[in-house]
Amino acid sequence: MAASRRPLAPDEPNRRAEIVRAASRLFAEKGYAGTTIRDIARAVDMQSGSPFYHFKTKHDMLLAVVLEGMATITRAVGAAAARAGTPREVFEAMLLAHLDQLLAEDGRHFAATLLHESHHLEAAARAVLIEQKDAYEALWQKALRELKRSGEIDDDSRVTRLLLMGALNWTVQWYRPNGGRTVKQIARQISGMLLKSR
Amino acid sequence: MAASRRPLAPDEPNRRAEIVRAASRLFAEKGYAGTTIRDIARAVDMQSGSPFYHFKTKHDMLLAVVLEGMATITRAVGAAAARAGTPREVFEAMLLAHLDQLLAEDGRHFAATLLHESHHLEAAARAVLIEQKDAYEALWQKALRELKRSGEIDDDSRVTRLLLMGALNWTVQWYRPNGGRTVKQIARQISGMLLKSR
DNA sequence: CCTACCGATCGGTAGG
């Protein structure tokens, strides 16, 4: 099914954002190397050379997707981390925010690209990403520290954080909307598994 | 650095196995689509067309890697699941076996390809793999059932199993040998996180 | 942003 051929609007803004969005979906579905510029162009109803009017290289498109994914999830989880409440309430809000970004219709292709295609970035771009990732993970390390202080976990080490990230990020592989469980139920189940008291 | 040019041994067996091994490493490092037949040929010191003497298509190479990865981990974890002991002892042996296959020098490229590149398989091949994966996951579901019966976990549902698999499989992303923790320590930490009593 | 194109590279094959 071809995309609907809408009238060309030469000065239409946000064509760049459309490209990034389409690229996120294609990178998530077929991988970075498995996606061609022509795939992306077709998805936004352009000719094959035209995406290069907006991006110098294919790598730059990947970087744009990955940085937008990182920024979005950091904003959402950061807001949850900053809200008032007990360590447990804050933690559960963070779980929900993280899973929402990973699994909801809007952001899931950005997240999947971030999780699975980042290794295709060149060294310089990867360094930028790692900086952002460290800042993001610091939010979680702090939340774990608070949970330990309030006695709801025994171990707030780096390995605990990584195991938690694994349980969370792996949901991308198996979660299907309309699959029985809501995102909220999964968040609750994780906190139930991890935290001691009730 | 070119691979050492050893004398050609035309009737040497196991060239096929060498190809599978090299492919597993390259698929793990650069992805399926990012790896060329020429990369694989070079890695085993062949000419670019020669891998096709052993495999009909590139997809067949991927399938061989993925099935070998699946068979190996199933054998290792199956052996652990069949050993004598309390549910907890059995579970911990399974954790160790799974992590060993994922992280040890031998199998980790097979495992990484299995986890991250399987979606490049065609439908028929994917169906074969899914069958094997279901059998593998049944081992874990049974172990969780036993743990619930002995009162060491509250919830032995499918979601618990998937969250556990996530924590385990995500280690591929961050574990580095000589990185401070041994595989055994990580296995213990997971069981400590998940199980109630001590 | 399109047209028209380039050099490079890709998976795969015929014939030996």
Added chain:
DNA sequence: CCTACCGATCGGTAGG
């Protein structure tokens, strides 16, 4: 398993 090659496709560009 090598030699020699094919058609298709790729990322990217010049010029408008």
